[in-house]
Amino acid sequence: MTTFERDIAVVGAGRIGLPWAAVLAAVQDWQVTCVDVDETRVEEINDAEAPFAEPKLGEYMQAAVESGAMRATTDPEAVTDHEYVAFTVNAPRNGMSDYVDVVESYAERLVDGQTVISRSTLPVNMVSRTRDIVERHATGDVNFAVFPERLAEGKAIAEIQTLPKVVGVDSDAGEAAVRRLLEPFECSVKVTDPETAMLVKLIDNSYRDALFAISNQIAYTADQLDLNAHEAIDLANFEYPRNDIPLPGTVGGKCLPKDPHFLTDERVCDQPTTPDLFNFTRRTNASLQSYIVTELLLEQPSELAMLGLSYKRDVGDVFNSPAWAIKESLQSHGVETRSYDPHIDDYDTDLETVLADADGAVLAVNHSAFEGIEPELNEHLDDDAFVYDVWGALRSERLNARYQGFGISE
Numbered sequence: 563m564t565t566f567e568r569d570i571a572v573v574g575a576g577r578i579g580l581p582w583a584a585v586l587a588a589v590q591d592w593q594v595t596c597v598d599v600d601e602t603r604v605e606e607i608n609d610a611e612a613p614f615a616e617p618k619l620g621e622y623m624q625a626a627v628e629s630g631a632m633r634a635t636t637d638p639e640a641v642t643d644h645e646y647v648a649f650t651v652n653a654p655r656n657g658m659s660d661y662v663d664v665v666e667s668y669a670e671r672l673v674d675g676q677t678v679i680s681r682s683t684l685p686v687n688m689v690s691r692t693r694d695i696v697e698r699h700a701t702g703d704v705n706f707a708v709f710p711e712r713l714a715e716g717k718a719i720a721e722i723q724t725l726p727k728v729v730g731v732d733s734d735a736g737e738a739a740v741r742r743l744l745e746p747f748e749c750s751v752k753v754t755d756p757e758t759a760m761l762v763k764l765i766d767n768s769y770r771d772a773l774f775a776i777s778n779q780i781a782y783t784a785d786q787l788d789l790n791a792h793e794a795i796d797l798a799n800f801e802y803p804r805n806d807i808p809l810p811g812t813v814g815g816k817c818l819p820k821d822p823h824f825l826t827d828e829r830v831c832d833q834p835t836t837p838d839l840f841n842f843t844r845r846t847n848a849s850l851q852s853y854i855v856t857e858l859l860l861e862q863p864s865e866l867a868m869l870g871l872s873y874k875r876d877v878g879d880v881f882n883s884p885a886w887a888i889k890e891s892l893q894s895h896g897v898e899t900r901s902y903d904p905h906i907d908d909y910d911t912d913l914e915t916v917l918a919d920a921d922g923a924v925l926a927v928n929h930s931a932f933e934g935i936e937p938e939l940n941e942h943l944d945d946d947a948f949v950y951d952v953w954g955a956l957r958s959e960r961l962n963a964r965y966q967g968f969g970i971s972e
Contacts (some may be wrong), residue, residue, distance in 0.1 A: 658685075851887050
């Protein structure tokens with residue numbers, strides 16, 4: 563039986579891999595090595611400095627690094643010394659060949675007795691391809707498991723420890739190895755085959771994206787009918803057990819815009835008798851930012867204040883952010899924009915300057931910090947300015963400026 567120097571190598575120290583590594587090391591006392599090509603990221607980890615905002619991540623990293631349970635390296639050869647090797651690298655919709663290259667480069671370093679865990683979100687047809695790459699390049703017999711992440715940014719540390727785990731394996735040895743890894747967590751572990759485990763992850767985000775598309779379609783309709791979608795949705799949900807409709811708004815980030823496409827890959831969409839629901843719902847959400855830009859341009863503004871730039875509430879991540887896309891689109895149409903976001907460095911300091919002399923303000927992200935912001939808008943915006951509320955988060959009766967909103971008739 564092979565003896566390994568350390569427990570787990572996590573390939574890819576991003577927003578999925580690093581929090582998971584920190585929890586495994588700090589809470590479960592596993593010996594964890596983060597492997598990443600980014601030298602700066604590796605230095606930050608070894609210095610116990612959280613490279614991005616995530617509640618409690620810095621605290622967990624500090625404990626893990628100080629105890630010696632977690633370290634980082636750029637050396638790909640390090641994976642050979644670990645019992646488990648987990649891939650947590652991003653697999654973009656149009657970058658699957660890059661993902662394959664990464665897996666192949668590390669698979670050549672895998673050895674007998676290891677358990678390889680794919681935590682990246684992939685199209686279902688990529689599961690067998692990943693497995694084949696691992697089995698073809700590894701030296702000796704390795705276990706293969708699929709354990710997709712299901713985390714929400716801003717809740718990662720807590721959800722790693724509490725969310726039910728859905729794991730796909732194709733051997734008894736693989737199941738035993740993964741159960742041993744996850745046993746210390748106080749949560750349910752459900753085991754299935756690798757393809758079904760990946761399908762579950764894609765269902766999670768495709769379902770949520772479709773729910774938001776329903777809300778946004780209601781808001782589009784309300785705009786055309788001069789009605790208030792928020793009021794209608796509140797009434798539809800009120801004490802009615804079969805409705806739980808979310809409020810309208812933009813959809814961004816890494817997962818929801820991508821996973822519906824992964825769910826309906828070419829094997830599904832190319833079938834003439836197969837409906838294409840999730841691609842339609844994705845287009846409904848993706849079109850919202852251009853719709854909002856059009857609504858704003860009808861006001862013929864020269865300067866606008868953007869309130870919020872991140873891709874969702876109370877985080878500082880701008881990856882695939884609709885708010886950021888709205889800002890850039892406005893600028894491409896000659897509209898000057900000034901931006902304020904309390905969660906993003908360089909945009910978190912001076913709300914007054916952002917609002918001063920603006921023709922209007924756009925509440926682009928419904929950060930909790932913006933709750934009750936109406937008095938500041940009244941103080942710093944001219945009375946002839948307008949406010950456009952993407953999320954229906956403001957109280958129009960408290961504003962001096964003219965109020966508009968997505969799906970909101972005033």
